[in-house]
Amino acid sequence: MNELKQSTKMADTGTPQRPARTGKQPPKESSGLLMSVIRTLSASESNEQRDREKARLEREYHKSDQRLDHLITNHDQSLKDVMQIFGEVSGRLADARKRIRTIKENLAACKRLLHCKRDELKERWLEGVEHKHVMLLLEQIDEVRDVGERVGSYVNKKHYLHATQLLVTSLNRLGTDLKMVEALKDVNLDLHARKEKLHEVLIDELHKHLYQRWTKEVLALRRQGSGRDSTNTLTRAGSDRASLGTGKADKARKNLLEMITTPVKGLAEGESLEEDVGGVDPEANTQHFMAILVECLALLGKLPDAVETIKRRMQKELGVIIQRTTQQIVEYHPPAPPDDPPPSVLAYLKADSREAKLLQELLQVVFEQFRLIVAAHQSVLVSMRASSDKHGIELHLYSMPDVWSKVQAALQVMLSEYLDLSQLGTTQQQAPAAFTETATDLSSFFTKKRTPRIKNYSLFKFEASYHAMTMNSYLMEQAAGQAGVDLFDFSIADGNNSSTTGGGNNKGKNMNDKTLVCPASPHNITAIFNPLQTFIREIEDALACSPGDESHQYTKTHCTLHVFITDYIKDAFLAQLHVETAGRLEQATKALDQWRTCRDPTLLKTMKVNRPLLQSSISVWQSIEELRWLLGALPLYADHFVSMMCNTLMNYRETCQAAYRGITQPDSEDKRIISATWAKDEDISRFLRDLPNWRVLQAGVSSECTIGGDENPEEVGERNRKEAEILTGNLGDQLIPQHEILADPAQLRTLGHLQESLEWFGSCIVKFATSLPVKSTSSGIMVSGEVPPVSDASVQTLTSLAKDFEELAHTCLLVLHLEVRLHCFFYLLPVARGGGFASGLDSQEPDNDVLKLIKDLATIDEALTNTLHPRKCKYIFEGLGPLIANILMTSVVHIRRINENGIKKMCRNIFSIQQQLTNITMTRELALDQARQYYEMLYHNPDEILNGIMNRGKQFAELEYINALQLLHRSSPGLSQESLHTSLQRLSEILGDIGVTV
Incomplete structure (x- = not known):
């Protein structure tokens, strides 16, 4: 029963009461709780269980009662507020019904009163209208009599809209309401004359604002650096040639900038032009002023005539602007002194030349004026369309x-x-x-040029x-x-001054x-x-x-x-x-001038080189630079100029290759230059370019820094010895004929110049080619002055040609590198074959061939030092010591007999060569010390040599020991062949034991 009471109270308050939650169990409905209690009581077997359930039910009822009381307390104030608001609204509605009822009664009373006085009111209204019309006619007559003076005053102040409206209104009155007034006939004639004169004034003002006022304002703006391109502004200070004062000039410049940047806007529907006569300059806003002029012409009915006049005079006015601007720029820039040297043929290719700046200045000023003129025409056309639509005038307008x-x-x-x-x-x-x-x-x-056959050309060609x-x-x-005068006979009034270009004499x-x-x-x-x-x-x-x-x-x-x-x-x-x-x-590239070198220090400093270059290379590069400048000057023809560069480089490459062949390939087919042949050999060339000294040379680092870093002297000597063995293996044991080497130092100097020039030239072409943007990777429109994008094929062609020049330069350097070594073979191979090492005389002088080699090396060093970079000279002469040591040590097989005098002579030869190489390379050649020790070993007999190997270890190769033992055997005729065989067998055993020990 308590649970039923709780449910009834919840229903009365309208607020549902949730049962309390215990733990995480979901809430239970009241009806469910009541049914659960009833089932529990029905199923209970003892009174104790029923008492417990009753107690639990009472507790739940008590909780529900507390919740109901709480909800009633919380919502009591809201119910009171709602009832109060409802009472106020009901009262206001009752008051409104009363007031409406009173208004209806008053309106009905007024209606009855007006109906009674209708005839009397109508009579009084008609009398008032008649009186007003008479007064209006009298006022119009008084106004028309003063219209001429008022129109003149407005025109003098350039308040054309007020003047036109007043004039048109007065003429309309004289033609309608005041038509029968004879006293106003003279006034009518005067106003018609003023109408025609006002039409001419409006046309002149419109043309002035369309064309004439821009030149001086644009020039003044550019002189102050406020133009679109302030880098080319006129810098002549002082002269204020404009007729405007300082304040007016500032307003004009502000108006000019607004004319450039402000878009043209027409009048909105129902909007009318307004003219301020309160002392403001009527020309301050050009667009508004021209719109007023157009509106005035429309009011006068002269708008079609104005359109025809504008179209007829447009071309002449544009020509006047160009000539007037030219005249003023010439006045601002006086001509150059007559003692200045005349410009060269390609002086106009220089962006900083006076002529180019003046022409650019003229073009920019003309462009700015034309932009303003086009904007002015656009504004005028908008105004004409608006005025023609407004006044119903049929026009055949020109278009933009x-x-x-x-x-x-x-x-x-x-x-x-x-x-x-x-x-x-x-x-x-x-x-x-x-x-x-x-x-x-x-x-x-x-x-090679042939005498061209003169062709006959026709005198006239269409x-x-x-x-x-x-x-x-x-x-x-x-x-x-159209104008009845010459196109360039200009005399234009600008404000109060007259700017005349040419005058009547033109x-x-x-x-x-x-x-x-x-x-x-x-x-x-x-x-x-x-x-x-x-x-x-x-x-x-x-x-x-x-x-x-x-x-x-x-x-x-x-x-x-x-x-x-x-x-x-x-x-x-x-x-x-x-x-x-x-x-x-x-x-x-003439035959007589192609090998002429440029030694101008200023020019070489500009080229960022410190060695003389071929004049032909500098001239070709200057042509390439001019074409490169043209890439930015004429960007639409970038591919054409790059094609010209490629063709120029191809022909210059052929010229350089022909010059190279002229040195390395004599006219006789049965003769050859060994160094050039070896340089073209793929195996030898690849071997030389794989050596560390070549890689260091290409990296631009000193050879000795790299070699002295991670490599030890044994590795350096082994590398140079390997190079000597490769060259010796290709040459064989045959003597070199003199016609197979480049004996003339001038030819070597020429190769040096060619190498330096082509290497510099190729690197310049590579830098230029890599700096070119490619069309496939470029986006957008280029900015003036930037290098335009070119086709990828053109860039690849330039890069390929640059590699050809660099490859030819590398070939020249390899030829010089090999040629110096061939000179060593040429002079040293005959030394051993010539004999003279078993004589009884102790000669203090080296062999003649050795002296020739020393002199030849000095001559080559002198020729190349002033021609090539020091690191290239170092590359050419570095490694000669191991090569010469190898030649001299392997030459023992060609010596028949040798004694102590011959050994001394060979040691003097080695010392003389070593001294000369030290003077050239500024380093001591350790390989020649080893060669001298090798020949000094021949002072001992075979047994002493073998015992030295056992005591001091192996100093030379096994083949070198064998050659030395064989030479000692040939130098001692009394020894038998068995003793040589015994020495060689003992040598093999000793070297074998040393190898096993190691």
């Missing part, structure tokens, strides 16, 4: 592609003057064999014409026909009399190509984004200015560049 077309035509006229297109036809006829991109071969310029020349003439005729003068900032030359294209390409990209982007039906045709092809520049470079500039480059290379 039309503006860009005029801009391109004006630039083509200007470029035609500076690129000297008048000489294009002559140049093409004088150089019919100019290179093209598809067939570029410079080999003809390095081969294919030599150029479309820009035709365009130039067309533009001149068109401008002259009437009828031709283009050759025009002012230019620099002489006309095809090489001017290198200074202006990158700025032109940037501007061309702007034009093409603008044409692709232009609205209208005509825009689609510009997205598929390049603009006319791009075609003009591309055709000019292909037809004129590249052809002339090929001819000039080939001429310089032909001059540099």
